[in-house]
Amino acid sequence: MAKRIGESVIALDDRVCILGHAAVGCRKESEGPLAADFDALFLDSSLGEPSWEKAESALQKAALDRALVHAGLEVGDLHCLFAGDLLNQCVASHYHLRNLGTPVLGLYGACSTMTESLLVASVFVDSGSADRCGAVTSSHFCSAERQFRYPLEYGGQRAPTAQWTATASGAAIVGVGDKRVRIADVCPGRIIDKGVTDINNMGACMAPAAADTLLRYFRDTNTQPTDYDLVVTGDLGLVGSDLLSELLKADGVDLADRHRDCGLMIYDREKQDVHAGGSGCGCSASVLCGHLLKQMDAGRIRNMLILSTGALMSPTANQQGESIPGVAHLVHLVSE
Amino acid sequence: MAKRIGESVIALDDRVCILGHAAVGCRKESEGPLAADFDALFLDSSLGEPSWEKAESALQKAALDRALVHAGLEVGDLHCLFAGDLLNQCVASHYHLRNLGTPVLGLYGACSTMTESLLVASVFVDSGSADRCGAVTSSHFCSAERQFRYPLEYGGQRAPTAQWTATASGAAIVGVGDKRVRIADVCPGRIIDKGVTDINNMGACMAPAAADTLLRYFRDTNTQPTDYDLVVTGDLGLVGSDLLSELLKADGVDLADRHRDCGLMIYDREKQDVHAGGSGCGCSASVLCGHLLKQMDAGRIRNMLILSTGALMSPTANQQGESIPGVAHLVHLVSE
Numbered sequence: 001m002a003k004r005i006g007e008s009v010i011a012l013d014d015r016v017c018i019l020g021h022a023a024v025g026c027r028k029e030s031e032g033p034l035a036a037d038f039d040a041l042f043l044d045s046s047l048g049e050p051s052w053e054k055a056e057s058a059l060q061k062a063a064l065d066r067a068l069v070h071a072g073l074e075v076g077d078l079h080c081l082f083a084g085d086l087l088n089q090c091v092a093s094h095y096h097l098r099n100l101g102t103p104v105l106g107l108y109g110a111c112s113t114m115t116e117s118l119l120v121a122s123v124f125v126d127s128g129s130a131d132r133c134g135a136v137t138s139s140h141f142c143s144a145e146r147q148f149r150y151p152l153e154y155g156g157q158r159a160p161t162a163q164w165t166a167t168a169s170g171a172a173i174v175g176v177g178d179k180r181v182r183i184a185d186v187c188p189g190r191i192i193d194k195g196v197t198d199i200n201n202m203g204a205c206m207a208p209a210a211a212d213t214l215l216r217y218f219r220d221t222n223t224q225p226t227d228y229d230l231v232v233t234g235d236l237g238l239v240g241s242d243l244l245s246e247l248l249k250a251d252g253v254d255l256a257d258r259h260r261d262c263g264l265m266i267y268d269r270e271k272q273d274v275h276a277g278g279s280g281c282g283c284s285a286s287v288l289c290g291h292l293l294k295q296m297d298a299g300r301i302r303n304m305l306i307l308s309t310g311a312l313m314s315p316t317a318n319q320q321g322e323s324i325p326g327v328a329h330l331v332h333l334v335s336e
Numbered sequence: 337m338a339k340r341i342g343e344s345v346i347a348l349d350d351r352v353c354i355l356g357h358a359a360v361g362c363r364k365e366s367e368g369p370l371a372a373d374f375d376a377l378f379l380d381s382s383l384g385e386p387s388w389e390k391a392e393s394a395l396q397k398a399a400l401d402r403a404l405v406h407a408g409l410e411v412g413d414l415h416c417l418f419a420g421d422l423l424n425q426c427v428a429s430h431y432h433l434r435n436l437g438t439p440v441l442g443l444y445g446a447c448s449t450m451t452e453s454l455l456v457a458s459v460f461v462d463s464g465s466a467d468r469c470g471a472v473t474s475s476h477f478c479s480a481e482r483q484f485r486y487p488l489e490y491g492g493q494r495a496p497t498a499q500w501t502a503t504a505s506g507a508a509i510v511g512v513g514d515k516r517v518r519i520a521d522v523c524p525g526r527i528i529d530k531g532v533t534d535i536n537n538m539g540a541c542m543a544p545a546a547a548d549t550l551l552r553y554f555r556d557t558n559t560q561p562t563d564y565d566l567v568v569t570g571d572l573g574l575v576g577s578d579l580l581s582e583l584l585k586a587d588g589v590d591l592a593d594r595h596r597d598c599g600l601m602i603y604d605r606e607k608q609d610v611h612a613g614g615s616g617c618g619c620s621a622s623v624l625c626g627h628l629l630k631q632m633d634a635g636r637i638r639n640m641l642i643l644s645t646g647a648l649m650s651p652t653a654n655q656q657g658e659s660i661p662g663v664a665h666l667v668h669l670v671s672e
Contacts, residue, residue, distance in 0.1 A: 053652060088651075094661055098661040103344065104524070127338045131340075
């Protein structure tokens with residue numbers, strides 16, 4: 001049975017844990033500093049599929065299949081799957097999950113989907129509604145660029161504040177068990193919109209949402225950044241990370257050396273021409289379900305907050321002059 | 337604490353109930369047989385907004401505001417909101433929920449979103465993760481037509497199997513309490529794809545998913561249609577309702593006089609030129625949160641299954657030759 005802490009935090013039963021996890025990526029990810037922590041790297045980012053959307057769907061299936069193997073489970077053992085992605089109607093998720101035999105609840109939180117799906121899955125497991133759930137998301141540079149910005153063939157110049165959508169996927173199996181890494185508590189995000197309208201600066205759209213979630217979390221749990229080994233944000237990139245630091249400092253919170261950002265971890269900005277860093281649902285999903293959870297499995301990270309950050313960016317709303325709201329859902333993981 | 341029944345059904349604590357609900361619609365809904373059960377009817381379907389997307393967002397806000405009033409609550413009293421809609425990036429939901437002060441978890445289940453949001457909200461309440469949650473969704477004929485089919489200005493001919501997207505919204509507040517109508521149990525849907533590719537026949541895409549959920553539900557609970565006052569589907573319309581009946585009969589289940597479909601209830605097919613019936617997230621949302629829940633409040637319906645049905649239709653996937661998967665999430669409501 002979950003217990004509320006303060007206004008915003010949900011503390012879970014101590015048997016809610018990560019039963020298995022996996023990350024997959026493509027060529028760009030294979031050239032980055034975390035390459036060794038991916039469970040599979042596909043050097044052909046089409047994965048042999050006839051469209052980028054189908055390639056992304058295949059990527060997501062590859063991550064889920066590997067996470068299930070690591071958990072020693074089959075997809076039919078899951079009581080429920082929580083999935084979503086950046087594509088309209090979440091097609092990357094829905095198409096590989098059809099005719100599977102497992103119920104699916106679709107989520108939309110843009111790039112915050114990894115921690116959103118973990119959060120909802122952990123509440124389902126905690127409540128007894130499911131013994132084992134899957135949480136999975138993905139992104140693909142080529143499907144995202146043509147949907148949100150320009151067709152790749154157009155060859156548009158990228159702004160210095162732009163981020164590179166990861167062609168990657170991450171999946172985690174959440175369930176009742178006694179595995180080393182457990183989900184201690186979670187904090188759902190509020191939708192924060194500070195009026196940013198630049199579709200080439202997602203970091204600035206998301207940083208206020210990340211700051212809001214962290215400030216509420218620290219207040220409700222009466223903790224501070226130094227109580228954790230790491231405080232990891234999803235994909236704020238260089239611009240958003242600086243903004244987050246500034247926003248928190250204005251409220252007297254200093255993340256200092258505890259902060260990492262998946263968007264700055266997944267690529268080498270000096271060598272890989274990714275401008276402000278990585279982004280996309282698959283960015284924090286693959287960094288968490290690959291590198292970070294492996295570190296936690298090994299006990300090298302013991303106590304970590306992770307909040308995937310989403311810019312709820314709609315080309316239609318943007319063309320109508322609207323600003324871009326952000327959201328960030330937090331999950332607190334401990335390794336014992 | 338929830339309890340699993342069989343493979344698929346989640347039985348909830350008997351204090352999880354509907355604290356308030358409201359439905360709003362526009363002109364077409366005001367001319368239909370359920371007009372008297374709407375909490376507000378806007379005869380100008382732009383609601384004074386400069387775009388159809390913003391009008392839909394305003395419609396959703398109008399439903400949520402009224403549901404809160406009926407529950408005697410303010411939005412700040414909610415621990416979490418579950419929302420989604422048909423528009424890309426769920427903009428109708430996210431834009432009116434920004435800067436609200438309440439955490440938001442975005443869902444995507446196409447027209448199944450009303451029962452998906454009720455299902456997830458009820459698990460959160462059952463688990464102790466939230467004492468009071470909002471569940472809200474909407475659709476708008478004009479925003480949906482231009483996103484999924486043709487711009488209205490094109491004046492395309494509609495097929496006889498086509499349904500009319502409701503310009504409507506429904507909202508329910510789920511919480512711990514002793515109100516008359518409670519959520520007894522829920523059953524999440526599987527994604528079923530039988531290969532239908534016709535974007536003008538959503539009923540045929542969704543009927544197999546509705547049949548799948550109902551068959552699993554009846555099997556796991558060891559019940560049959562005559563154990564309920566009504567078995568209500570979301571928006572199968574005329575074509576989908578006939579198919580559902582056929583599919584269930586092949587498995588020895590006869591819904592007979594227990595079956596109703598929100599898509600056939602919301603409009604008068606003879607007089608309103610809606611072809612196969614109503615559809616859209618707002619269809620089952622407004623019929624449930626208006627007419628049906630009012631009937632349950634009054635004790636005229638005591639025991640009802642409702643499953644909103646979603647066609648996970650993507651114009652991109654469809655243009656790539658893909659078929660259209662369906663999904664249907666079930667909620668069992670009792671009035672005591």
